[in-house]
Amino acid sequence: MPLPCDQARLRLSDLLAGALAPDDADGLDTHLADCAECREHAHAYCRLDRALGELAAQAELPQVASAIAAALAAEPRAEPARAPAQRSLAPARWLLVAAVLLLAVAVAFWLIRPTASPVVARVERVAGEVYIVSGQTTQPAQAGGAVRSGQGLRTVGEESGAVLVYADDTRLEIGPDSTLGELTDGTRSGTAGKRVVLLDGALSADVAKQADGQPLVLMTPHARVVLQDTRLSLVNSQEATRVDLEKGSAQLTRRSDGESVALSPGTFSIARSLTESLASLPMPTQFSRPRDSLPASLQRIWALTFAPDGRLLVTGGSQGQVRLWQVEAGADQEPVALDNTLHADVRAFAFSRDGKLLAAGGDQPPLTRVWDWAARKEVASLPGHRTWIEALAFSKDGKTLVVAGAHGQESSQIRLWDLERRQTRAVLDGHVGGVWSVVFSPDGQTLASAGRDGVIKLWDFSREQVRQLLLGHASEVYALAFSPDGSQLVSSSRDRTVRLWDTATGHELRCLLGHSREVRAVAFAPDGRTVASASQDGTARWWRVADGQELATFKLPGSANAVAYSPDGRTLAAAGWYKTVQLWDLPAE
């Protein structure tokens, strides 16, 4: 019995969704072969399927692209290009060429009779997971072990790292989650100098004065740096390489166009695969002494925020307490703890616009509590979301609390809590994996969210629909903040970058490169002229929005998780794993 057209079309739908049995596929194919009208329909239908697939791909791209980048990094160089004329070689000539080559290789092997590759450097120290990569094989690196010519090194995980020392005392300190390609020793192989390829991550090099006059050549996907008697650090991201020169001299060459700049001590330069100027810029001012260092005792700090009047600082951390600090009281103070705090770690805070409510979220039920700020009394406890809470935001009218998390069963859900009715009003479901950050635009009409999928979503809050996707980060996005006028959004990511976005067009305005590890927190200054970021690399950095220039680096005692501006914009607070809260007076721009 012939298949009716509507049934055939339903089967095509099933087929595209992977839900059609093979026997039914036969019937569909027979019908399509006979029915021109359904073939035409099928063509349009498959085209729509393609368009939807390509739209969906935008969300998949960061993950796929980073997987491809990682896979490519492990690949040997591409096979060399061959001239088209070679295709016309007759098979007999191919055989002859192959035979001659084989003979040549055999003779070469006989003459050379290679022993083990020469040792290029020794591993002085390893932390966490560190591997020596040799072709397709990897083996754990050990302190005292050798890295031979042709081998590479990989550090895996947040706490990983390694130090390599060459025979001439040149030292390379490899950062976490970094990959070194093949190390070569040019003094033996006859090429100019030692060569190190940094495929991903960060390293610091302390290069001894070379007795043989041969320089060290550092390569990244974007840059080539030739250095001698130098101390520098180098950070690589997907788009760019930043080189900070502490002492000595170095020649930086952009690989995309061969443009070159001589770096002098105390300057840095960023090489991108772009045509912008490769200028040498003054190093940002380094600050290592904070105005105050508040003792958070045994607490790791996950979240902090200034109270709206700027007189109190609110911190939350690993002991479940929400603590209040007098900003002007200095280090010699005992913080006040809010009553009925959470049972485990406090991971996120939000103040309502009118400053009357404070919400805190954590990783054990009850996951979210809300306090009347003036009375310091709990007014609501929100159960029922099966994820650790990592992000909170009050709607402009204070009636809705947006709650999201990045671990657990419901971590891809963003919940909108109706605070009057004490129940979920809606669920925004659009991220793949967990959500690390939610923030409202100043006008309250746009909710921005971001998380593990590396995609930033701008939601039309009243319609509960995605308005814009911001694509660019190569990995998880941890933090977001709107500029005071709402025209820009700043984001920070595991990919070591901070990015500024135009919220109207969705275009990336700037990519700020400097942190050598993941950037956990970011904040916009109240005047909108600067942004601050805090990273696992143990620094907070202060950037000018207008040109992306890094203005200052604040050295912290350890990895940072949180950063905030005081409401008057004069103080920056940062905190993290190191159990103190640092307060810095911000210098003039």
Add this chain to the structure above:
Amino acid sequence: MSAGPAEVPEARLLELAKAGDRDAFGRALCPYLPMLYAYGRSLCADHHIAQDVVQQTALIAYRKIGFLFPEVDFGSWLKGIARREALSERRKAARLRPTVEEILEAVYDDPTPAAVGPEREALGECLKRLQGQAAAILTAHYFQGEKLTDVARQLGLNGNTVRTLLHRARLALADCVRGRLAPEHS
């Protein structure tokens, strides 16, 4: 610092890629990733497999970039690799038949995206207008990579209902896009 990547001609990027520049290869590949993903997805009906197809295609293309001759279009060449990879996956599922495959081939013949400019805008607008369970199913299937059986379980519906709703959602989308692109609408 500038507002976005400068335009480097594809031919130049491919030259650099042939000389071993992975970054240039990545940049040349990037514009084709959505097409490759959608193609893998259409052929294999699974977003995880589609991701694998794209990744495998990228690796093979990088290894073989020396064999990409100047007269061959890079996008079509990539599609050819993706097709072979997807077909090898598809053999496991054995789902396509000659006529359907021919139609898909024609749809993916053009390496430029299926929806650009007004068509893409219209599709975006129409997606926003979809409502109810049909919208939930379509979103879960395309944008969260869920299998229909899982969607059915999550929504407490039977499999046939979910399949029918997905079909209706696609038809409604197609109608909506047609309507928005019709001359009287603009």
